Amino acid sequence: MINRWPHALSVAVALATLASPALAQAQNLSFNLPAGPLANTLNAIASQSGRIVSLEPALVQGKLAPAVIGQMSVEQAMDGALQGSGLQLRITGQGNFSVEPRIDNGSALQLGVTSITEHSVDPTTTEGSGSYAAQAVSIGKSSHSLKEIPQSVTVMTRKQMDDQGLVDLKDAANQTTGLVGVQGVGKGMILTSRGFQIDDWQYDGVPIPRNTYALGNWATQDLIFFDRLEVLRGASGLLQGTGSPGGAINLVRKRGQAAPTVSLTAKAGSWDHYGLQLDAGGPLNQSGTIRGRMVADEDQSDSFIDYEWSKTHSLYGALDFDLQEDTTLGLAVSRTNAESRPMLRGLPRYANGDPIDLSRSTFTGSRWNHSQIDVTTLYADLEHRFNDDWKLKVGAVRMSEENTATHQRVQSTGAGINADGTGLTYADWYTDFDSTKAGLDMNLTGHFEALSMAQEITIGGNYSKFTSDDVIARTFNASTDNIFDIDHNRPEISYESLMNTPGGSATPSKYDIRQKGLYGSWRVTPIDPLTLVLGARVSWYDYSYTSSSIKAVTHATTVNGPSTTNETGEVTPYAGIVYDLNREWAVYASYTDVFEPQTQRNLSGAVVKPVIGSNYEVGLKGQLLDGRVNTSLALFRYDQENRAITDYSLGEICGGTNCAVGSGKVRSQGLEAEISGEVLSGLQLFAGYTYNTTKFLEDPENKGRVFSTWTPKHMLRVWSDYQFTGDWSQVSAGLGFTSQSHTLGYESTYDVAGYTVWNARLAYQLTPEVGLAMNANNLFDKTYYASGYNQLNGNNFYGDPRNVMFSVKYTPQF
The missing domain is CATH 3.55.50.30 (Phage tail protein beta-alpha-beta fold)
Structure with missing residues (x-):
């Protein structure tokens, strides 16, 4: 070989x-x-x-x-x-x-060294580092250490993801400082940070929309194709235009390595969970100027919930070409097919907000529930290095996503289930979402010295497009059944059957969202310990949503007026300062604006002007022990103005709906602290604490109330892994927990209890080629409801009970 x-x-x-x-x-x-x-x-x-x-x-x-x-x-x-x-x-x-x-007399046998061609390697890659501390981050277009960025940044490295057994973005988010990953009303997830949704996700620095409502709750993302997850918390408008005030995430994909590597991993765990993964890569020609990577993954599992099951097939292939000594082209494609029998919308609550005493295995769907999610993604990037100081990079992503489902939901007829368990409604749903997302980003980064000052500039532009062709159909069927005796064998549905059922309806809809912008940033060091960062972005935004309402049986169709909004030349400024106290510690402060377009209309018929926000942050960062440990402490505040508020006093005179006025104000503020890396010899640690409050400052109905009901006030995420030495050098052990305070239900009238869940890992290197590991989650079998879009009439999901996963990893020699 x-x-x-x-x-x-x-x-x-x-x-x-x-x-x-x-x-x-x-x-x-x-x-x-x-x-x-x-x-x-x-x-x-x-x-x-x-x-x-x-x-x-x-x-x-x-x-x-x-x-x-x-x-x-x-x-x-x-x-x-x-x-x-x-x-x-x-x-x-x-x-x-x-x-x-080596020869006996201690001298070396002199061999001629074959001439080889070096290739450019991403300095932020975490594969093979064996560390929880990232040396640099690429989410800001150019590469910088975390200490050099005047905002809160977290990097979940490949080693941490592997140690914790994290293969899904939602699970990883809930192990990351300040992030909350919740299940919406569909099969997928919603990501939030500091109380606000992160709607655009970056892939190798290229942002594309992943959380537009019709599809967003169905957006899924596995992590097996990626080297790391980069998270920036706080306003991200400089990076992606109408960015979330909560932050941005960047998924950086795996690349072919300079040396051949192959790993084969098999796993088996609770609830008949089995998986097999092949990950191989390396140079494909003698000079190493062509490198490849392939990941193939098969995963299937039943569930702690009755009747649920899932099967996922994933495939990824990548090629990197050194076209010249200073020019590299990267191409990749990934395909994921996920089929399942899901439970959607979870469990309802009693009308007073109390949870219903149901077994964690309770399934509210029907035996014919079925979901199919297929995602194909194309990646391309070209990097040209003019010299050691100047670099041009162009990146593009295109994602096609198809989601179809037929499913039964159980919900309450009114506001919650009655005390005796009655008041139940069976909702039958058909969904068919088909969307295409595309993004392009081009930027030029350069380092130079002028006026005796070290300087760096980044100038660039990006473009994104989201189009969809969606349809939903549904019926609601009140029943005398009891929540403790759900019927899982009701007649199977289809789009045609729903459209011939009295009371049914369908809603075809289309989105067309386009955004483009020009951005630039300037870093300058006027004196040795001080760095100033100034930046701005000019954005253009076009939004269009059209829909129809079709009644069942008669098929009478009502075309709803299109909802459109356009923003032109919106300027988003950014300013930051970093002061190095010494080689290891720095203090920083930053300010940035945010704008978020809105679609509601005012009395004059015009679209309400965008939400305008101001994000402030100050903090302390450390890069300790020769870069083996990263630490940070941040205080932040975000104030949002001009939020659309519905004016019910005028009636539905704005295109058949209520008018809105831009008078709402919201504030999110708090503190974050984090440490990651090798804090002691052999001990890798990640720990992140977040204190975050969100509040309506101005709102006719909600003033003074919590804004983000699913954001806990306190969150603590901890994970550690220790590599033993001496006679135990083949053994490593991990232990950690996630803990959070209570959240509020959607109606803000009841609490969703907080929880603490412990996880552990034990690994043994059986031979140099074979490694064994066992991951145990929810060690003490804590019963709890996951915080999220909890409502009285549904969407309450139990967290996973205690479960284990055994894995065997084979790494052959070359």
Whole structure:
């Protein structure tokens, strides 16, 4: 197998700021590498240190490396990995590494090193780092350490996702500082931060809409294709125009590596949960100028809820081409097919807001419930490096999403179920959503010195488009049945049957949303410890929504007037300041504006002007222990004005609906604290605390009340993993919990209780090629309702009971 790969391997991985060979040679780093194939260990050391290693593959084929754990120089780590291999390390005149055979007299057998071509490697990549601390982040277009960004930023690395067994974006969000992932009224999720929805999600820095209402509650996203999840909290308008005041997320995909790697993972767990994944990548030609990556994943599971099941098939392929020494083209495609029998809308409550004492296994749907979600995504990017200081990047994403479902929902006839369990309605639904999302981003980044000041500029533009062709059909059927005796065998439905049932109706609808903008930012260091960041964006926004109402039986159709809004030349300014107290600590402050277009109309028939918001943040950040630990502490406030408020006093005289006035005000404020990385030798830790309040400042009905009912006032997310040493060096153990205070139901008249859930992991490296692990979730089997879009008439979901997942990971040698 080795003969298929190049005759000389090279690893060239740069950190956020590439150290000179002399500096890297002298600096101690923290390594946490278990025993394994020698080639993989050498590649991991090179990746973490930013060094180049040249060797003949035949030299390391079949050889194993001992665990390399602790603080040491790069040379010491290399020497430790080579112990007992019959090989030795040689440092070239350029400060790079060469691995050569050792001979008895201690001198090295001099081998000619094959000429190789280096390729540009993303300095923010977290694969292979073995760390919870990201060295740099790319969500702001150019690469910067977290300490250099004057806003709150979290990076969930590949290692943390793997350790915690996180394969779904909603689950990952609920393990991340300040984020809340909730299930809406569909199969998918809604992401919020600081009390506001994040509607545009970025893929490799290209934003596209994922939470437009008809589809948003059905938007799903697995994580197996991605290297990391980057989260920016606070206003993000500079990055994506009509950005959420809560923040932005960026999913950065996996790429082909400089050395061949293959892993095969099998898993089996509670509720007949089984899965198999193949992840392979590496150079595809001798010079390494073409690199590939493939991920194939099969997953199927039943559920703790009666009758529920799911099957998911996922496939990802990527190619990266070095067209020239300074130009790289990346292409990729992913496809996910998810079929399930879901329970939608969950459980109702009693009319007084109390939860109903139902078993966690209660299913409110029918045996014919069925959902199919198919997502195909195309990725492309081109990067040209003019020199070490200037870079041009163009990225594009196109996502086609098809969602179909037929399902039964159980809900209350009135405001909640009666005390005796009656007052139940069966709602039959057919949904068919078909949407296309496309995004394009182009930016130029440069570093230069002028007037004796270090400076950086970023200028660019982006465009996004969302179109959909959707239809829903439904009937509501009051019943004398009892919530404790639900009928799961009612007649199966279809669109045709619903449209021939008295009382049924259908709503075809179409969205067409387009946004474009130009943006720029300028970083300047007038004096050595001080950096100023100034930026602005000019945005254009066009929104159109059309729909019809079709009555069943008669098929009488009413065409609703189109809802449109346009915003032209909306300017979003940004300003930040970072002051380095010393090499490890910095204080910062930032301000940015937000605008959010609205679709409601006022008395004159005009669309209410956009919501205008102001986001303020001050904080302290640390990059400690030579970059092995990131810390942050932030105070934030967001004030929102001109929020549309419905004016019921005039009646439905605005196109058949009530008019609105832009007089609402909302405030979100609080504190966030986070630490991530190797806080002690062998101990990786992530911990994030959030205190957040949201309130209506001006509203005729809600003034003084909580604005975001599903945002807890207190959230604490903790996860740790310890790699043992000595005789136990093949063992690692993880432990963590997520805890949050109560939230409010949608009607704001009852509490949804807070909860604390503990999780754990135990892993054992059976051989250098085979690793075993067990993840246990909800260790103490806490019974709780997940916070979210909880309502009296439905959408209350139990959190998962205690469950376990066993996995076996096989990593062959090359």
